Amino acid sequence: MNTRIVNFFIFLLGLIPVLFFIVYVGKYTINIPFLDDSLYYTECLLDVNKSKSLSEAFWIFMKQHTITEHRTPISKFVAWLIYKTTGSLNYTILAHLGNLFLGGMLWLFWRFFKKHNWNLVYFLPIPFLIFQMQTFENQFWTICNWTYYPIGFLQMLVLYYLSYQQKHNLRYAILFAVLATFTFSNGMFVFLPALLVLLFQKRYKETGIFMGVGIACVALYFSTYKPSPIAPHQFSLTNLV
Numbered sequence: 001m002n003t004r005i006v007n008f009f010i011f012l013l014g015l016i017p018v019l020f021f022i023v024y025v026g027k028y029t030i031n032i033p034f035l036d037d038s039l040y041y042t043e044c045l046l047d048v049n050k051s052k053s054l055s056e057a058f059w060i061f062m063k064q065h066t067i068t069e070h071r072t073p074i075s076k077f078v079a080w081l082i083y084k085t086t087g088s089l090n091y092t093i094l095a096h097l098g099n100l101f102l103g104g105m106l107w108l109f110w111r112f113f114k115k116h117n118w119n120l121v122y123f124l125p126i127p128f129l130i131f132q133m134q135t136f137e138n139q140f141w142t143i144c145n146w147t148y149y150p151i152g153f154l155q156m157l158v159l160y161y162l163s164y165q166q167k168h169n170l171r172y173a174i175l176f177a178v179l180a181t182f183t184f185s186n187g188m189f190v191f192l193p194a195l196l197v198l199l200f201q202k203r204y205k206e207t208g209i210f211m212g213v214g215i216a217c218v219a220l221y222f223s224t225y226k227p228s229p230i231a232p233h234q235f236s237l238t239n240l241v
Contacts, residue, residue, distance in 0.1 A: 010120045017131040018106070025099060025139045031092045034141045040072070041079040041142070045089060048080060062182075064226060071221055074183045075146035091142055098145030101153040102130050108156045147184035154180035155190045162197045170206055174213050181217045188218055 033042065044060060051057040061073035061080075078097060083089045106127055113123050138144040154176045161173040177194060180187035191214035198207040 007120050010124050014124055014127040017128045018103075021099075021102075021131040021133070021139075024133065025096075029092050029095050029140055031090055033091055035143075037091060037142050041076060041091075041094070042089060044076045045080055045083050070147070070185050071182060072143075072147060072184055074150070074179060075142070078146070094142045095140060095145060098142060098149055099139055101145075101149035104153040105149075105156060106130055108153070108160060112160070147186075150183045151180055151187045151190075154183065154187065155193075158190050158194050159197060162194055162201075165201065165203070170209070174210065177210075177213065178217055181221060185221070188214070188221060191217075 044063070047060045047063075048057050051060055061076050062071055064071055075094075075098070079089055079094055082093050086093070109123065109126050113120060133139075135144075138148060157176045158173045158180065161169040161176070173194065177190050180190045191210065194210055195207055195214070198204075198210060
């Protein structure tokens with residue numbers, strides 16, 4: 001059978017989960033905060049509007065979650081941009097923007113397949129795995145789709161840029177690693193596989209630079225750290241290791 005025809009049918013089959021996801025999420029996403037979304041975003045915006053300096057606003061965005069220790073300034077800043085642009089905090093827009101990162105992951109996989117001229121038959125399962133509704137709650141709960149999905153996308157970007165030794169790729173990788181760190185606590189682990197890639201490539205100078213940035217990010221993340229009131233514990237370097 002003609003390769004173009006096969007690729008066309010693969011493309012159509014791959015669209016099925018994507019289109020179902022778009023229709024389903026578009027139909028049921030409403031502009032109402034879910035569970036602790038209000039504590040996460042609304043309270044932050046109120047405090048930022050009362051801030052008297054950029055420094056004060058920065059640390060409000062960096063403030064830990066009311067319940068847990070996570071720092072999520074990236075999503076809070078996006079929520080603030082929505083508020084400034086539309087005049088209100090629209091949770092529907094925020095949720096849809098978070099879900100877009102799934103599309104970003106699919107695009108990166110597609111780009112990688114095309115770059116290496118791999119058979120697209122092996123690409124077909126990927127959209128079904130990415131756009132699956134088993135974790136449907138994540139699509140509507142803005143805290144979830146703004147903490148889990150961006151990390152996957154940003155970590156893929158970091159490894160993608162480090163895989164190809166081109167000018168400025170290291171800078172892009174560092175930028176996306178920093179963004180991943182302050183998207184959610186799990187994001188800081190992007191530095192571990194990134195360092196392994198650099199060591200494998202015998203890029204020892206770049207390894208040192210990346211390690212230095214990683215240490216600085218982790219130090220900033222845990223600055224003014226306060227244990228969760230739900231599960232109080234003493235912070236110690238031993239437990240962290």
